[in-house]
Amino acid sequence: MRLEMMLRFGYYITESSEHNAEYMPYFIKKNYPELISRFNIPLDEYPRRCIYQIEEWKKRGRELTQDPTLKHERSREYASYIIEAMETDKPTKIGGNVLNNGLITNLPHNACVEVPCLVDRNGIQPTVIGDLPEQCAALNRTNINVQLMTIEAARTRKKEDIYRAVMLDPHASAELSIDDIVAMCDEMIAAHGSWMPEFS
Numbered sequence: 001m002r003l004e005m006m007l008r009f010g011y012y013i014t015e016s017s018e019h020n021a022e023y024m025p026y027f028i029k030k031n032y033p034e035l036i037s038r039f040n041i042p043l044d045e046y047p048r049r050c051i052y053q054i055e056e057w058k059k060r061g062r063e064l065t066q067d068p069t070l071k072h073e074r075s076r077e078y079a080s081y082i083i084e085a086m087e088t089d090k091p092t093k094i095g096g097n098v099l100n101n102g103l104i105t106n107l108p109h110n111a112c113v114e115v116p117c118l119v120d121r122n123g124i125q126p127t128v129i130g131d132l133p134e135q136c137a138a139l140n141r142t143n144i145n146v147q148l149m150t151i152e153a154a155r156t157r158k159k160e161d162i163y164r165a166v167m168l169d170p171h172a173s174a175e176l177s178i179d180d181i182v183a184m185c186d187e188m189i190a191a192h193g194s195w196m197p198e199f200s
Helices: 002-009 017-023 034-038 045-066 079-088 134-156 159-168 170-175 178-191
Strands: 092-099 112-120 123-126
Touching (some): 002 134, 079 092, 079 112, 092 123, 159 170, 159 178
Antiparallel strands (some): 092 112, 112 123
């Protein structure tokens, strides 16, 4: 799927095929089930990974709490490097998720973007990228719209903002009518009502 997107849009997308397929209206389609095998989209990969990770967390939890000879080594995860850079002024570079604020100039300023960042005693300093190629920015904006509308729903506590977020989702809107989306949202709100805060 990533190669198909590169062929059609001119740039390679690094996200996994399964994960990317969730965000685009082209590949997981009720009326085109053959696309799943054609593009080798492993629909069960994420649930399988979750089951594996849960078991790993249980195992790791036992190891961390019951092994008196426990030793550790620094991993490639960013957290310790960020802390070290900010505390000792030993610079490090990361790919950081930060508020856009004009870093990628053709994406909304209030979106979260991942850009190269320098970290030192001054904190996390993101790199200004400028414009993405328009087709890449457009692919991002379709999902940023959903994310910003979802934040609005959380802020306003209004059901109609939940509906609007899902109606803006490129995958949902490619498969479902507006009435279907509203009914699906109602079902989800009812199913999760015991732990979801009230929406008006």
